[in-house]
Amino acid sequence: MSIIQGIFKTKTNMSELVQMAKAGNEEVLNDLLFANTSFMKKTASFICKRTIDEQDDEFSVAMNGFHEAVIAFDSTENASFQTFAQLIIKRRIVDYIRKETVRKENVMLLHIENDESSSTQHFLFDEKSIYTYTEEQQSVARKEELIRYNKILNEYNLSFVELTHTAPKHVDARKTAFQIAQIIADSNELYNYLIKNKRLPLKKIEVLVEISRKTLERNRKYIIAVVLLLNSDFVYIKDYVKGEII
Incomplete structure (x- = not known):
């Protein structure tokens, strides 16, 4: 071991x-x-x-x-x-919940059909409604994550509106910023510095990446937001924005 x-x-x-x-x-x-x-x-x-x-x-x-x-x-x-595993686990559990919901409803339907004292007219099995119910649960969970994520961003004087304006517009620039965020998220030293000081350790980052200080400063807010997301348990947000931040 x-x-x-x-x-x-x-x-x-x-x-x-x-x-x-x-x-x-x-x-x-x-x-x-x-x-x-x-x-x-x-x-x-x-x-x-x-x-x-x-x-x-x-x-x-x-x-x-x-x-x-x-x-x-x-x-x-x-x-x-870890981020990838969270997404896969989330998807499999959601699939499991949906299948279990359908299975239980089918068992209920079979029980009612075999019960001569019951009228099947009072039972309506609608698979679409089950799917909708599951989607509603996920919607609630997503909203809860957004609220929590927004609170964390506020601790760093960031907001969703601000990130919309400061996020890199070009794909290559966004990918580079994400890679830097990944390095920080994967480093205990860099990540702990961010959490403790609420700012990026720019001097240490400059040593690790071939990016100018000016570029780092320009994408600072976006990088911080991605780092906080990567090292969070916000599986729904990660799943939703994966194609955008990578």
């Missing part, structure tokens, strides 16, 4: 371990699953809006989603592995 002892020292190690597991190393895969048990439970609990433990079916779904993320992860195309 030596892999587990150092697994969270840096997210670079995590990416390397994921590649090893993806290549077929079963021992590394098992260690990753074990080391990320809390992460899977936390992600599933957030999506389900209740505490999820290892005995719950939703945890099994989350674990399968994590495994799927390991197999599908591409470090050249995706964001950090």
